Amino acid sequence: MSGRKSSSGNFxxxxxxxxxxxxxxxxxxxxxxxxxxxxLYGSRFALQSSAEFARQCGLHAxxxxxxxxxxxxxxxxxxxxxxxxxxxxxxxxxxFGVPVYPGDTLRAISxxxxxxxxxxGKTGVVYVRTRGLNQNGQEVLSYVRWxxxxxxxxxxxxxxxxxxxxxxxxxxxxxxxxxxxxxxxFDFAASGExxxxxxxxxxxxxxxxxxxxxxxxxxxxxxxxxxxTARVHFxxxxxxxxxxxxxxxxxxxxxxxxxxxxxxxxxxxxxxxGLNGGRHVAPLFAGDTVYAWSEVLDKAALSGRxxxxxxxLRMIATKDLPCADYPLPDxxxxxxLDLDMWVAVPR
Numbered sequence: 001m002s003g004r005k006s007s008s009g010n011f012x013x014x015x016x017x018x019x020x021x022x023x024x025x026x027x028x029x030x031x032x033x034x035x036x037x038x039x040l041y042g043s044r045f046a047l048q049s050s051a052e053f054a055r056q057c058g059l060h061a062x063x064x065x066x067x068x069x070x071x072x073x074x075x076x077x078x079x080x081x082x083x084x085x086x087x088x089x090x091x092x093x094x095x096f097g098v099p100v101y102p103g104d105t106l107r108a109i110s111x112x113x114x115x116x117x118x119x120x121g122k123t124g125v126v127y128v129r130t131r132g133l134n135q136n137g138q139e140v141l142s143y144v145r146w147x148x149x150x151x152x153x154x155x156x157x158x159x160x161x162x163x164x165x166x167x168x169x170x171x172x173x174x175x176x177x178x179x180x181x182x183x184x185x186f187d188f189a190a191s192g193e194x195x196x197x198x199x200x201x202x203x204x205x206x207x208x209x210x211x212x213x214x215x216x217x218x219x220x221x222x223x224x225x226x227x228x229t230a231r232v233h234f235x236x237x238x239x240x241x242x243x244x245x246x247x248x249x250x251x252x253x254x255x256x257x258x259x260x261x262x263x264x265x266x267x268x269x270x271x272x273x274g275l276n277g278g279r280h281v282a283p284l285f286a287g288d289t290v291y292a293w294s295e296v297l298d299k300a301a302l303s304g305r306x307x308x309x310x311x312x313l314r315m316i317a318t319k320d321l322p323c324a325d326y327p328l329p330d331x332x333x334x335x336x337l338d339l340d341m342w343v344a345v346p347r
Contacts, residue, residue, distance in 0.1 A: 094275025
């Protein structure tokens with residue numbers, strides 16, 4: 001007797017607005033996760049690197065890197081949302097909440113907020129809002145993403161739904177000031193750069209200069225670290241017959257590489273507070289070298305705080321293209337990531 005207990009994942013027909021997806025496998029974050037993340041990307045931000053620096057900022061220990069939190073929460077959602085994805089298209093309205101420390105356990109819940117069939121009749125776009133929660137039910141992260149998903153049956157008809165209206169950016173006064181650590185007495189010698197919030201200007205561009213070449217084993221190790229099961233990242237047997245003929249690198253891997261590179265010029269942007277938007281402009285493959293640059297789009301005070309301010313950054317990542325000329329999407333070949341975020345910087 002045989003019965004089907006394995007899952008092929010959700011296809012476009014399986015989603016409906018208002019649907020709530022409670023994702024499996026809560027994850028307890030360990031020091032090992034943090035060490036491996038550091039080994040993969042080499043991030044040097046002092047707040048996440050030094051327990052002593054973190055204590056000087058009013059925290060009881062060094063917090064887990066914001067993007068590691070993002071990837072762990074994101075990874076929980078993949079089996080239910082994007083196992084049959086063609087591409088992850090973009091992000092919006094993201095907010096980082098209470099800090100995460102080794103020993104905390106994270107889980108994820110997603111609400112389907114929109115669905116739209118594509119004109120080709122074979123795929124569609126699913127919009128979800130995902131919330132990451134710790135063991136106390138406190139929100140560590142909330143964001144919207146939209147993903148192109150295959151249909152199970154091209155002949156099936158998907159009811160038309162209007163995609164949700166998403167904000168252009170998260171208003172600065174809507175961000176959680178309590179999520180930003182204390183920056184009174186910030187140790188600039190330990191952080192690695194002297195620059196304060198006042199020394200960054202709207203319109204300023206920063207070439208982060210260094211590059212990192214991606215290896216096949218590294219990106220697969222990273223993606224497994226997040227328990228992201230998307231087939232396009234792992235299965236060369238199937239992807240060899242696909243559109244690119246090889247495995248795609250998880251877009252979040254690019255985000256973490258660019259964030260690590262941004263230390264050169266933004267070392268004091270120690271805390272990511274909001275994710276305004278972002279898109280993966282083009283794919284990345286093993287053997288490509290990632291570069292990055294950032295533009296200061298805006299500055300804002302942090303509600304009720306005199307010790308820290310907010311910078312709205314546009315962070316661009318490229319492959320095999322140094323960024324001294326500040327390449328932009330649709331203007332230069334080689335741009336792979338366009339990310340818009342709020343970060344906190346000492347005043």
